[in-house]
Amino acid sequence: MADVNITVDGKKVAAPAGTLLIEACKSAGIEVPSFCYYPNLSLQGACRMCLVKVEKMPKLQTACTTVISEGMAVSTDTPEIHQARKSMVEMLLGNHPLDCPVCDAGGECELQDMTFAYGAAESKFIDIKNHREEQQWSPVVYFDRPRCILCYRCVRVCGEGMDVWALGVQNRGVSSVIAPNKEDHLECEECGMCIDICPVGALTSGAYRYKTRPWEMRHVGTTCTHCADGCKTTLGVRRSDTGMEIVRGDNRDKSGINGDFLCMKGRYAFDFANHEDRLTQPLIRKDGRLTPSTWEEAFELIGRRFKEIRDSAGGQAIGVVGSTRTTNEENYLLQKFARVALGTNNIDHHRTADFPALAAALRGKPEATASMRDVFKAPAMLLIGNNPTEQHPLLAWQIRNNVRLHKARLYVINSEPVKLRRQAVNFIQIPVGSEGNVARFLSGDDSAAGSISNPTATRDAWVALRDKLRGEQNLVIIFGSEIRGEDIASLVKFGSAVPSAKFVCLSDYANSRGAADMGLYPDLLPGYHPMSDAGKWRDEWGGVPQTPGLTLPQMVESAKAGNLKAFYVVGANPVGRLGIDAFSFSQRFVVVQDMFLTETALIADVVLPAANAYEKSGTVTNTCGDVQFLQKAGEITGAKSDFEMTVRIADAMGFDVSKLVPFSRGTHSDMGQSRGAQSGEVDRHGVWLEAQGLEPKMSPFDPTAILDEIQRLVPGYGVSRANLLAGNDQHTTLSGSGAGVQHDPALIAPANDTLFTSGTLGRYSRALNSVMENRQKQPAEEVAAD
Amino acid sequence: MADLVSHPDEVRVVSRRFGQGAADIDRYLQLDGYKAVQKALAMQPDAIVNLVKDSGLRGRGGAGFNTGMKWSFVPKQSAKPKYILCNGDESEPGTCKDRLIFEHDPHAVIEGVVIAGIATGAHAGYIYVRGEYRYLLEIMQKAIKDAYARGFLGKNIFGSGYDFEVYWHGGAGAYEVGEESALMESLEGKRGIPRIRPPFPAVVGLWGGPTVINNAETLASVPHILLGGAEWFAKLGPPKNGGTRLFCLSGHLNRPGVYELPMGYNLKKMIYNVGGGIPNGRTLKAVVPGGSSCPLLTAGEIDVSMDFDSMMKAGSMLGSGGVVVVDDSTCMVKFALRIMKFYRHESCGWCIPCREGTDWLDKILVRFHSGGGLRKDIDNIQYLSENMLGRTFCPLGDAAAMPTISIVKKFRKEFEDHLDGKPCPFEKAGAAELAMA
Amino acid sequence: MKFSDQFEARFAEMLTHYPTKRSALVPTLLYAQDEVGHLSDEVIAEIASRVDLTELEVRNVISYYSMLTTKPRGKYNVQVCTNIACLLRGGEELLEHCKGRLGIGNKGTTQDGMFSLEEVECIGACSWAPAVQVNYAFHENLTTEKMDKVLDAYNEEGNAVGKWLTWSPIPMK
Numbered sequence A: 001m002a003d004v005n006i007t008v009d010g011k012k013v014a015a016p017a018g019t020l021l022i023e024a025c026k027s028a029g030i031e032v033p034s035f036c037y038y039p040n041l042s043l044q045g046a047c048r049m050c051l052v053k054v055e056k057m058p059k060l061q062t063a064c065t066t067v068i069s070e071g072m073a074v075s076t077d078t079p080e081i082h083q084a085r086k087s088m089v090e091m092l093l094g095n096h097p098l099d100c101p102v103c104d105a106g107g108e109c110e111l112q113d114m115t116f117a118y119g120a121a122e123s124k125f126i127d128i129k130n131h132r133e134e135q136q137w138s139p140v141v142y143f144d145r146p147r148c149i150l151c152y153r154c155v156r157v158c159g160e161g162m163d164v165w166a167l168g169v170q171n172r173g174v175s176s177v178i179a180p181n182k183e184d185h186l187e188c189e190e191c192g193m194c195i196d197i198c199p200v201g202a203l204t205s206g207a208y209r210y211k212t213r214p215w216e217m218r219h220v221g222t223t224c225t226h227c228a229d230g231c232k233t234t235l236g237v238r239r240s241d242t243g244m245e246i247v248r249g250d251n252r253d254k255s256g257i258n259g260d261f262l263c264m265k266g267r268y269a270f271d272f273a274n275h276e277d278r279l280t281q282p283l284i285r286k287d288g289r290l291t292p293s294t295w296e297e298a299f300e301l302i303g304r305r306f307k308e309i310r311d312s313a314g315g316q317a318i319g320v321v322g323s324t325r326t327t328n329e330e331n332y333l334l335q336k337f338a339r340v341a342l343g344t345n346n347i348d349h350h351r352t353a354d355f356p357a358l359a360a361a362l363r364g365k366p367e368a369t370a371s372m373r374d375v376f377k378a379p380a381m382l383l384i385g386n387n388p389t390e391q392h393p394l395l396a397w398q399i400r401n402n403v404r405l406h407k408a409r410l411y412v413i414n415s416e417p418v419k420l421r422r423q424a425v426n427f428i429q430i431p432v433g434s435e436g437n438v439a440r441f442l443s444g445d446d447s448a449a450g451s452i453s454n455p456t457a458t459r460d461a462w463v464a465l466r467d468k469l470r471g472e473q474n475l476v477i478i479f480g481s482e483i484r485g486e487d488i489a490s491l492v493k494f495g496s497a498v499p500s501a502k503f504v505c506l507s508d509y510a511n512s513r514g515a516a517d518m519g520l521y522p523d524l525l526p527g528y529h530p531m532s533d534a535g536k537w538r539d540e541w542g543g544v545p546q547t548p549g550l551t552l553p554q555m556v557e558s559a560k561a562g563n564l565k566a567f568y569v570v571g572a573n574p575v576g577r578l579g580i581d582a583f584s585f586s587q588r589f590v591v592v593q594d595m596f597l598t599e600t601a602l603i604a605d606v607v608l609p610a611a612n613a614y615e616k617s618g619t620v621t622n623t624c625g626d627v628q629f630l631q632k633a634g635e636i637t638g639a640k641s642d643f644e645m646t647v648r649i650a651d652a653m654g655f656d657v658s659k660l661v662p663f664s665r666g667t668h669s670d671m672g673q674s675r676g677a678q679s680g681e682v683d684r685h686g687v688w689l690e691a692q693g694l695e696p697k698m699s700p701f702d703p704t705a706i707l708d709e710i711q712r713l714v715p716g717y718g719v720s721r722a723n724l725l726a727g728n729d730q731h732t733t734l735s736g737s738g739a740g741v742q743h744d745p746a747l748i749a750p751a752n753d754t755l756f757t758s759g760t761l762g763r764y765s766r767a768l769n770s771v772m773e774n775r776q777k778q779p780a781e782e783v784a785a786d
Numbered sequence B: 001m002a003d004l005v006s007h008p009d010e011v012r013v014v015s016r017r018f019g020q021g022a023a024d025i026d027r028y029l030q031l032d033g034y035k036a037v038q039k040a041l042a043m044q045p046d047a048i049v050n051l052v053k054d055s056g057l058r059g060r061g062g063a064g065f066n067t068g069m070k071w072s073f074v075p076k077q078s079a080k081p082k083y084i085l086c087n088g089d090e091s092e093p094g095t096c097k098d099r100l101i102f103e104h105d106p107h108a109v110i111e112g113v114v115i116a117g118i119a120t121g122a123h124a125g126y127i128y129v130r131g132e133y134r135y136l137l138e139i140m141q142k143a144i145k146d147a148y149a150r151g152f153l154g155k156n157i158f159g160s161g162y163d164f165e166v167y168w169h170g171g172a173g174a175y176e177v178g179e180e181s182a183l184m185e186s187l188e189g190k191r192g193i194p195r196i197r198p199p200f201p202a203v204v205g206l207w208g209g210p211t212v213i214n215n216a217e218t219l220a221s222v223p224h225i226l227l228g229g230a231e232w233f234a235k236l237g238p239p240k241n242g243g244t245r246l247f248c249l250s251g252h253l254n255r256p257g258v259y260e261l262p263m264g265y266n267l268k269k270m271i272y273n274v275g276g277g278i279p280n281g282r283t284l285k286a287v288v289p290g291g292s293s294c295p296l297l298t299a300g301e302i303d304v305s306m307d308f309d310s311m312m313k314a315g316s317m318l319g320s321g322g323v324v325v326v327d328d329s330t331c332m333v334k335f336a337l338r339i340m341k342f343y344r345h346e347s348c349g350w351c352i353p354c355r356e357g358t359d360w361l362d363k364i365l366v367r368f369h370s371g372g373g374l375r376k377d378i379d380n381i382q383y384l385s386e387n388m389l390g391r392t393f394c395p396l397g398d399a400a401a402m403p404t405i406s407i408v409k410k411f412r413k414e415f416e417d418h419l420d421g422k423p424c425p426f427e428k429a430g431a432a433e434l435a436m437a
Numbered sequence C: 001m002k003f004s005d006q007f008e009a010r011f012a013e014m015l016t017h018y019p020t021k022r023s024a025l026v027p028t029l030l031y032a033q034d035e036v037g038h039l040s041d042e043v044i045a046e047i048a049s050r051v052d053l054t055e056l057e058v059r060n061v062i063s064y065y066s067m068l069t070t071k072p073r074g075k076y077n078v079q080v081c082t083n084i085a086c087l088l089r090g091g092e093e094l095l096e097h098c099k100g101r102l103g104i105g106n107k108g109t110t111q112d113g114m115f116s117l118e119e120v121e122c123i124g125a126c127s128w129a130p131a132v133q134v135n136y137a138f139h140e141n142l143t144t145e146k147m148d149k150v151l152d153a154y155n156e157e158g159n160a161v162g163k164w165l166t167w168s169p170i171p172m173k
């Protein structure tokens, strides 16, 4: 469609037909102020801050509701307009408490900014301000009515954006007040979007309120670690006794794959980082008890024992379990360490999705995976299995908003009446466990129709649905871990019949996808290369054990049988989460790296305190395959990154670490550079070196050193480094992957987390726990839109 | 129930059947009832629209928009159903005319709704009656039921092949809901928050369908135009101001009441002849010419013709027909305060200038009237009102600002007389008035 | 929750008036209030479920309309208009008189639950000012003496039918 031409303050501006005047002005670099206007939410025209002069119109017009038309001539800054805005601010300030010095929003408040811009310095009012007491609506949401300017952003984001509809407006006139759905409290998904979107300090966060002044924080843009969606988040970090304290998670940088969005976990559940149960010292079992030790003692012991066992019983006597929370660099390093230093393929992780099957099915199919951004743009989406509202809050947000804003068609097939059915043009409920049959039916196997048909979804209805789906273009097919193995192949076969179909395979943890991509499999090298296809790796690493190693259950069996003698667990809790038999490991040498004394750490001989994702830099890959950078926010005294610990163990084994991490030759002297007071220093160096065209290879503990190797060798990861470091998401596809291998579907164990639980981390989040407790008191119900 | 009055200058068109039992359908039929709609059924829709346009009928709800013109904005083709919505929310202070129409001539409103429907191609109409008028809602319910029973409503009305449904709907107390877009929200079961325009109701209205919204008196005039002709109706008033109006005379008058007078009737005459002049030997101080939203006129400004255009020229508005007469015993600060209290109470709260502006004006006026006023308050009152004017989301903000600005401008001295802690100079006089009542 | 047959008939009819259920909300709330006396939590829950809305949404609507109340009121709600036309003809004095006579303030309820008092905005009786509405019944051209008679009559009627706990839906002539 041809652009519409208008003039704004004498400047010629062209924008697509249908553009709102306020957006057209913005695109020309002319800022029209507003409180109530918020992109992608319904229009209000309520705050009147955006009044502008449109030629031939007698009255000032609201730029937020005016659609541009050809030849429109607009002034945005006349004395009349300035006066209009000034008076709006004056009237607002009349009843505003002006408690800015203690208000959480002070310094980050749109009302302050507007007052500054339009100068309502002198008050015309001497009468008493209207007052109401502050209310606590949930463990994490507080509401202070006098500060509220009634822009209704909160109401809209909760309803339109979240489909929760927990906020309303009550009374009228100056008595109008934002009200929660349960009269004096909220019952909702606790996403905190209302707090984030509030332009003033009316809605404040129970986790952050009165903790700090905004300018006392450092703002670190990084990636959330709770689920596999990978929201970009900005951590507000402050120094504290223990090194650092994260005081806020929010969304200042709306450039990420999540735009505005963060869920309850992303917004509040960073507090596990400062939990008093965090391990800060290595522990060594002495006389049967885990006793604090020095790092040197611990590394020396581990190095010595690993070496002894490897040399005496061979690499197959050692088992390694990697993490779905650690970075790609750490995962890559760990499997390389296992294969190269320990000499074993016995490496596995907590699998929550069948990525190898998808990689195999998509081999040679470029652009067949959908990024999180694609989900927001696709004209049609098919969701089979999973409950994204609970397990993939960002994905659910993108799906909902794609439907709302772009009129995308959503098809939902699930064994439960999941909440996203409300956005669906077609929802079909199927028997539990029949998702695979759906995949087979879609691929053209009509014999699969019987088990999924019922009186409300007849065979004919299924056939009609399949025809309709085949008629879609750019369909994004999203499936949960219910679909595995052969069924994934079927689904991909069906997708081949749809023009430009793309896939999203849903896994459960922050770096589940990265763990799979990096080859934390006993029979797959990075990039899903089977052992039979190890050429590239053998050349690079100078040797890889030939035979596939043991899966986690096989390691347990092997330990029971007395063959497995050492067990190295990094950032995983197989005893607690996968219910493996802890007793099998008695008499075995067990090393655990973790933040907390988990069930697995309790059986260890050595426990090493690990840094979490907020305390280190690196990359993670979300369930869609979007690679993002983790920016170190700070650190808690005592913990080390898993990366450094693995390198040090190799070093203690007498292994030449430069064979592990390709850092610059002879630079042992700068060990520790990535730590200490200059947290984040290496990353800045990295950016600088990159800008100079130099390779950022600083120290063996610098993960960017191994990122080079990953980018060079792992298919799909050859993305722009500069973009990554700048905090941009980069999509990787699986098309260049190896052929994979067929895995036993039973090896996949979904986390089954909910909105308010999050694996190991959630247990240590006070914010999550307080919300959980509160909800147990008041069971939630699903609420309909109006 | 309300008393009826009469005056020789009256020209009875809309009030023709008042007091004659026309709420009864048989009686209504005897008094030419339902003839106009049958005539309309035989006409081309465009011809009806043009007839109403030519009659010079202008909206009786306050804004005075040409009714035929409004109807012509309804698109001929529409994917969504079209609707007629009769605005019977009558809440403008000083106005009590639609009440009489509903009470004495409910079928005329129904007939007007049906004719508007035929003219615009709508097949359903809603009659919204303010919640306080419960007894009128009951009268209306009966009238609608009777009309259905006779086949005047529903499928195939009057055997014409045209279907038309009419429904009643009751409000629950909210002035703002009289504003046309808030009225639709209210009818849809929501808070009475006005809608963003454009789109205008004629294009996107009730449940998204094109909707004509007219005041009850406007619609009750329509059947008379169909029977009497455009020319006859137009000639009742001055150019472009066709017909008559129900003027609600109230306040300090000897003979308050609702009188039907031709458009353009002289205000002074209205006060002194029709309304019987000011009682108790008092003299006139001010007039609210068309409901509390209009700028006030002083005693010296009342020699004006009561039609939309002349009133605009006189710096006020014809408004809703509520003429409130104020004598010299009245404190204008108090009067301004009472008006502001109303708008503060009725502001829907949606937009800043109206919500906050009415609150602050009310606070300042309360303090000012009680003797705590400062000189700068007078300017502040003016400043706040002027900064509300033309900048609010809907005209309610203007309605609050306009009378206030006019009172401060025209009676500034009375404000000054309240300064320096002096007691209200009118308090005594007011009390004396009560004793006489 | 049980409403009268008349309510049910009206509600059923209203649902046929509109393309959406919630359109019947405002009149339905008023009719329900007439029967129960106020919009209790129970009434709100019931009506919300009938029109497929959340209770929050129903409360949002209730709180907007000045005739709807979630708090119990007296059997007779005396609504005194003090808007301009009534103001000029003694509306405020009438309100003061009622306060004194009933011994309650604005929005108060007498101890016996017989009367509530409310200062209201224009009720559309300007030409017959000052005016008062008792429940739905208009009383016009009032003086303090006439007001006393009106209140006496209600008191008598109220006592005659016994002490109702609910708000009388029947407007007295």
Ligand SMILES: Cc1cc2nc3c(=O)[nH]c(=O)nc-3n(C[C@H](O)[C@H](O)[C@H](O)COP(=O)(O)O)c2cc1C
Pocket: B058, B059, B060, B061, B062, B063, B064, B065, B067, B087, B088, B089, B090, B091, B092, B175, B176, B177, B178, B179, B180, B181, B213, B214, B215, B216, B218, B219, B394, B395, B396, B399
């Ligand atoms: C605040 C406000 C209140 C209004 N109240 C009423 C009312 O009670 N009755 C009415 O007919 N029009 C009222 N109007 C005017 C309506 O918006 C609308 O113009 C009118 O119903 C159109 O009908 P008409 O063209 O026949 O006058 C009000 C307007 C505003 C801004």
Ligand code: SF4
Pocket: A147, A148, A149, A150, A151, A152, A153, A154, A155, A178, A194, A197, A198, A199, A200, A202, A203
């Ligand atoms: S709480 Fe905040 S976001 Fe919500 S309406 Fe009030 S000021 Fe706006």
Ligand code: FES
Pocket: B093, B094, B095, C081, C082, C083, C084, C085, C086, C087, C121, C122, C123, C124, C125, C126, C127, C129, C131
């Ligand atoms: S002012 Fe009292 S009824 Fe109108």
